[in-house]
Amino acid sequence: MDEIVNLTEAQAVLRDLFGGSAGRLVVMTGAGISTESGVPDFRSPGGLWSRMQPVTFQDFVSDPDQRREDWRRRFEMKEIFDRAAPNAAHRVLAGLSRTGGLELLITQNVDGLHQRAGVAEECLVELHGNSTYATCLDCGQRAELEQARHVWADHQDPVCAACGGLLKAAVVSFGQAMPEAALRRAAEAAAQADVFVVIGSSLLVQPAAQLPVIAARAHARLILINREATPLDHLAEVSVRTSIAETFSHLDPGKVT
Ligand SMILES: [Zn+2]
Structure with missing residues (x-):
């Protein structure tokens, strides 16, 4: 696994991933993408x-x-x-979802920031409601x-x-059943992904943490963008440790310079 802590290098990785030639792209987001929006x-x-x-x-x-x-x-x-307001990462993912560059966006978040950024609803699966x-x-x-x-x-x-x-x-409250259809769709997308990118999840909460494993077993490239180490770092091709919003900002068509 490559660990990247330098912003310029991290941005180069993202440009490569989200430039449109990486194949079937599936992204999963967790709390870390929203903490940078003030949640x-x-x-x-x-x-x-x-x-x-x-x-x-x-x-x-x-x-x-x-x-x-x-x-x-x-x-x-x-x-x-x-x-809170959506940040550059929310906006870039929303843009990709509207141009067909994203197979599926799976989120563990319940804050609605992906929707507020304008994500194509048919591309979004909310694991926790x-x-x-x-x-x-x-x-x-x-x-x-x-x-x-x-x-x-x-x-x-x-x-x-x-x-x-x-x-x-x-x-989805504690003690409440997970949404079966959403989970099945997420697992199928993970199994068919060419690239599976995790953004801002420490991968400690099941069943979400199982999805990157499914992707890696099916030989997808696994990319982790998270401040801290995760239990799945050993499966990843690259682990990016820079600020999420800052790293995505250069891909953001709506950024203010
Ligand atoms: Zn009713």
């Missing part, structure tokens, strides 16, 4: 979720107090997400957090306008 890593030591007991799916469904607490956290997170809106637990209908917030502030349960079922932020 804290909720799972990291000292992060929001390391200090608070998570509200499990079972608690949410069965305990009104836990449900209120979950909503409170979702509204708080939404404010943080709203204050999305915390910026809600869905009905019974019929799946989408609802906006702002609506839910008004109801919640009145000490009521936010419920579905269509069927009256409980609404919940569209994330």
